Amino acid sequence: MFKKILFATSGSPCCDAAARVAFDMAVRYNAELFVFHVLGVPSRGFSHVVVDVRTGEKVELDADYIAWVQEELKNTYERQLRSGARCTIEAVVGLPHREILRKARQEDVDIIVMGASTTGCEGDSEAYPKHFAGSTLQQVAKASKAPVLVVNRPAASFWGGFSTIVFGADFSRASEYAFQFALKTARELGAKLYVFHAVDIESQHGLISQQEIDDRMLEARDRIRRKYLLQAKGYKDVSADVWEGIPYVEIVKYARERQADLIVMAHHSRVTSDGALGRTLEQVLLRASCPVVSVNRPDKVVDND
Amino acid sequence: MAKKILIIDDDPNIVTYLEDIFQDNGYATCKATDGADAMDVVRSERPDLITLDLEMPKEWGPRFYRALTQDEEFSHIPVIVISGLAGNKYAIPKAVASFTKPFDRDELLKVVKETIG
Amino acid sequence: MIVAAEPIVVATVDVEHGQVLARVLAEHGFRPVHCCCTEVARTLHEVRPRILILGHCQADGETLLRQILQQFPRVRVIALLETRDGDRGLDLLELGASDVLTKPVGERALIVAVKRALDILDIQEQCDIVREKNKILRMSQQLCRQLFDEVPCYISVQNKDWRIVRANRHFKEDFGDCLGEHCYEIYKHRTHPCPNCPVEATFYDGMMHQTEEVVTTRSGQQKIVLTMTAPIRDEQGDIVEVMELSTDISQIRELQSRLTSLGLFIGSISHGVRGMLTALDGGMYRLEKGIEQGDMDRIRNGAELVKLMVARIRNSVLEMLYYSKDRELNIQQIDVFSFAESVAKFVEPKAEKHGVAFVREFASSLGQASLDPEVISSGLVNILENAVDACIEDEAKPSHTVVFAVTATDQELCFTVRDNGTGMDRQTQEKMFSLFFSSKGSRGTGLGLYIANEVVQQHGGRIEVQSTLGEGTEFQVLVPREPRPQPAQMA
Numbered sequence: 001m002f003k004k005i006l007f008a009t010s011g012s013p014c015c016d017a018a019a020r021v022a023f024d025m026a027v028r029y030n031a032e033l034f035v036f037h038v039l040g041v042p043s044r045g046f047s048h049v050v051v052d053v054r055t056g057e058k059v060e061l062d063a064d065y066i067a068w069v070q071e072e073l074k075n076t077y078e079r080q081l082r083s084g085a086r087c088t089i090e091a092v093v094g095l096p097h098r099e100i101l102r103k104a105r106q107e108d109v110d111i112i113v114m115g116a117s118t119t120g121c122e123g124d125s126e127a128y129p130k131h132f133a134g135s136t137l138q139q140v141a142k143a144s145k146a147p148v149l150v151v152n153r154p155a156a157s158f159w160g161g162f163s164t165i166v167f168g169a170d171f172s173r174a175s176e177y178a179f180q181f182a183l184k185t186a187r188e189l190g191a192k193l194y195v196f197h198a199v200d201i202e203s204q205h206g207l208i209s210q211q212e213i214d215d216r217m218l219e220a221r222d223r224i225r226r227k228y229l230l231q232a233k234g235y236k237d238v239s240a241d242v243w244e245g246i247p248y249v250e251i252v253k254y255a256r257e258r259q260a261d262l263i264v265m266a267h268h269s270r271v272t273s274d275g276a277l278g279r280t281l282e283q284v285l286l287r288a289s290c291p292v293v294s295v296n297r298p299d300k301v302v303d304n305d
Numbered sequence: 306m307a308k309k310i311l312i313i314d315d316d317p318n319i320v321t322y323l324e325d326i327f328q329d330n331g332y333a334t335c336k337a338t339d340g341a342d343a344m345d346v347v348r349s350e351r352p353d354l355i356t357l358d359l360e361m362p363k364e365w366g367p368r369f370y371r372a373l374t375q376d377e378e379f380s381h382i383p384v385i386v387i388s389g390l391a392g393n394k395y396a397i398p399k400a401v402a403s404f405t406k407p408f409d410r411d412e413l414l415k416v417v418k419e420t421i422g
Numbered sequence: 423m424i425v426a427a428e429p430i431v432v433a434t435v436d437v438e439h440g441q442v443l444a445r446v447l448a449e450h451g452f453r454p455v456h457c458c459c460t461e462v463a464r465t466l467h468e469v470r471p472r473i474l475i476l477g478h479c480q481a482d483g484e485t486l487l488r489q490i491l492q493q494f495p496r497v498r499v500i501a502l503l504e505t506r507d508g509d510r511g512l513d514l515l516e517l518g519a520s521d522v523l524t525k526p527v528g529e530r531a532l533i534v535a536v537k538r539a540l541d542i543l544d545i546q547e548q549c550d551i552v553r554e555k556n557k558i559l560r561m562s563q564q565l566c567r568q569l570f571d572e573v574p575c576y577i578s579v580q581n582k583d584w585r586i587v588r589a590n591r592h593f594k595e596d597f598g599d600c601l602g603e604h605c606y607e608i609y610k611h612r613t614h615p616c617p618n619c620p621v622e623a624t625f626y627d628g629m630m631h632q633t634e635e636v637v638t639t640r641s642g643q644q645k646i647v648l649t650m651t652a653p654i655r656d657e658q659g660d661i662v663e664v665m666e667l668s669t670d671i672s673q674i675r676e677l678q679s680r681l682t683s684l685g686l687f688i689g690s691i692s693h694g695v696r697g698m699l700t701a702l703d704g705g706m707y708r709l710e711k712g713i714e715q716g717d718m719d720r721i722r723n724g725a726e727l728v729k730l731m732v733a734r735i736r737n738s739v740l741e742m743l744y745y746s747k748d749r750e751l752n753i754q755q756i757d758v759f760s761f762a763e764s765v766a767k768f769v770e771p772k773a774e775k776h777g778v779a780f781v782r783e784f785a786s787s788l789g790q791a792s793l794d795p796e797v798i799s800s801g802l803v804n805i806l807e808n809a810v811d812a813c814i815e816d817e818a819k820p821s822h823t824v825v826f827a828v829t830a831t832d833q834e835l836c837f838t839v840r841d842n843g844t845g846m847d848r849q850t851q852e853k854m855f856s857l858f859f860s861s862k863g864s865r866g867t868g869l870g871l872y873i874a875n876e877v878v879q880q881h882g883g884r885i886e887v888q889s890t891l892g893e894g895t896e897f898q899v900l901v902p903r904e905p906r907p908q909p910a911q912m913a
Contacts, residue, residue, distance in 0.1 A: 158360070259371040
């Protein structure tokens with residue numbers, strides 16, 4: 001399941017929670033962990049000055065500086081490194097999302113672990129200081145073949161291992177891959193899987209009648225049964241629920257009630273022109289009290305055997 | 306009979322401290338040093354209240370809490386979170402209270418008294 | 423190889439005579455150009471010969487010769503005289519004629535004169551070349567020297583005995599005129615070559631080597647330098663000397679250490695501190711209750727726990743102090759005597775516990791001062807604890823003493839910490855204020871003295887150290903009575 005994990009970090013406290021999850025996963029599932037830091041963007045061509053992603057200062061780049069950053073990462077994760085994870089630390093220069101995707105492809109990782117955003121991060125004291133996901137995450141989540149696991153709030157990192165998974169269903173194409181991933185994870189880890197859909201009651205003009213809500217919920221249950229549950233075949237620990245409300249609120253609420261330790265969702269339900277994260281997913285991954293996985297492609301999800 | 310409090314924390318110094326406080330105030334105590342062993346202690350000791358650390362070497366607090374609440378017999382036991390982690394009050398929203406280390410002793414005793422008398 | 427025939431201009435009044443001369447010259451392989459005396463200037467312009475045969479043109483031959491030589495200073499002029507005419511020949515030679523021939527001009531005399539002129543021309547040319555070459559050489563030497571001297575690096579050339587054979591101006595400015603001295607003495611005030619010497623490595627394998635060193639200039643300033651070495655070979659290709667090029671990277675390192683303040687470090691430390699503080703509460707509670715109940719075991723136990731936690735917390739707080747960037751000083755008016763007293767009280771128990779005598783030498787009437795008592799005290803405690811540690815480690819002497827002396831002038835406070843412990847070698851002394859340098863291995867963080875130095879500098883003060891290996895160490899912490907803004911360190 002998780003043989004190779006890529007933990008993409010800015011090395012700042014915002015990645016603290018993601019680090020906890022990444023290192024914990026590596027130890028728990030005996031995975032190989034790549035701690036990967038992109039050192040800022042060349043400011044012009046092949047210049048030797050880079051902008052440090054953390055401070056925004058311009059820094060003269062040389063082998064020494066890279067070595068120093070690597071050393072810094074080692075200091076940063078000193079406590080976690082003692083956990084016994086099989087781990088390599090690497091720092092490179094470039095555009096963060098491009099380098100992260102390249103590394104993920106090159107190592108053929110099973111999952112990418114990231115924080116939601118670095119800029120504007122105020123550390124642990126603020127639960128979720130921003131209401132939108134960072135650009136690096138946006139671009140990685142969009143293009144990555146591997147599922148992207150996001151840990152935003154510190155409280156989302158206190159679980160340790162996945163044994164209760166909520167799958168947020170939206171019936172899209174990508175959602176099928178996301179379900180495959182959720183099911184596969186549940187099977188391999190022996191976890192409970194809850195398939196959940198929230199009927200959006202806000203998208204219509206004015207108030208909608210209770211009968212319409214009821215009808216749409218019935219329809220959703222039926223679609224869940226046909227689209228997902230039938231695929232689950234012999235796996236017993238699957239159940240489904242449909243609630244109504246504002247989808248992201250309902251998913252966060254549902255996960256809390258089920259005490260879920262993982263939420264799986266499709267990258268986005270509709271193709272938006274800019275390829276941004278779906279609004280529901282974005283809000284869920286910022287607000288959830290457990291890690292959230294975004295799945296956009298079938299590559300690492302659908303079984304080849 | 307004295308009410309019994311289960312202390313779950315991996316730092317022996319802090320366990321000792323909590324034992325001191327509770328015993329001096331007429332409570333019985335028992336302890337577990339990890340979330341993984343804590344359910345067994347709950348079953349054998351049947352505590353009236355639990356203080357729970359979040360970060361522990363094997364199993365963290367939230368997992369223990371989930372296991373606890375999923376067991377009909379014990380799901381009613383009140384839990385007080387005592388942790389050094391920032392943002393800990395969001396970890397177990399249904400806890401009776403969440404204290405951040407270092408905590409106010411009198412505050413803690415007050416909450417314990419209100420909860421189990 | 424076909425060499426173009428040497429053009430020779432023949433200028434005569436007597437056309438026939440000129441033609442005869444021209445024929446003779448042509449027979450000998452020259453290219454004669456005959457012209458009339460009046461046209462000599464124009465012809466010379468056209469032909470640009472090196473040799474001119476100038477017939478007796480008019481009475482005032484000297485004037486013409488002078489004019490020609492003025493215009494064409496390099497032309498060799500062979501002048502012809504009608505008769506042996508007293509000193510006229512000599513006059514012409516004096517004016518710069520190459521040769522003087524008297525009519526009738528014999529073929530042999532003419533050719534000898536021409537050949538001689540050619541020889542002189544050759545020699546002249548060679549001289550010119552040599553002169554030109556010398557000029558280029560001088561210029562490039564000058565350029566080399568200039569480069570060598572002006573590069574913003576320390577360059578020195580060392581022989582196999584680690585003696586400095588050459589050094590650039592920059593080097594000499596900061597390290598003194600040191601030719602013939604050992605590099606390790608000049609750079610590091612060592613008595614033996616440094617371990618892992620890059621120069622030695624280059625002598626051995628002929629490759630470039632790179633190290634990072636802390637060096638001390640003759641004014642006592644410490645610099646972190648990146649050192650690269652390259653071999654200098656003789657004509658046989660043997661390495662005779664090694665060039666060492668050191669770049670001052672102190673500022674980069676300083677910047678980096680500032681950047682270090684970012685990251686998860688604070689998070690993990692503060693989390694740890696929370697646990698420690700709680701355990702400290704536990705110890706205090708135990709202590710209080712023990713006193714309340716008269717339970718000696720509880721008291722002892724509580725006190726142990728308090729001591730342990732205080733020590734751990736203090737270390738962590740010191741580390742955080744460093745990591746928190748640009749800490750503002752919290753300047754307070756303090757009574758120097760009671761401040762020193764409180765510092766001493768912090769360290770005294772540790773000294774006593776290990777049988778190290780702790781002596782206070784506080785001058786009377788120390789007066790008041792404005793400083794940040796918290797950070798200065800932690801710096802002093804650090805130095806005092808190091809002194810105690812140095813005594814504990816030292817097994818050579820039967821008894822040990824740490825003296826904590828405080829004196830003051832109107833301007834300055836001077837805290838002296840003197841011990842008769844192990845002492846430090848020069849290298850340790852030089853590196854001890856750098857970040858993450860620790861002589862204590864895993865027991866030290868390498869932060870203590872760095873922080874002490876930082877905070878004292880922040881007050882506009884300084885720390886001076888004298889130490890002899892095996893004899894002991896003396897630290898002097900000089901702090902102004904009123905904090906002075908930190909002097910700019912940028913070069």
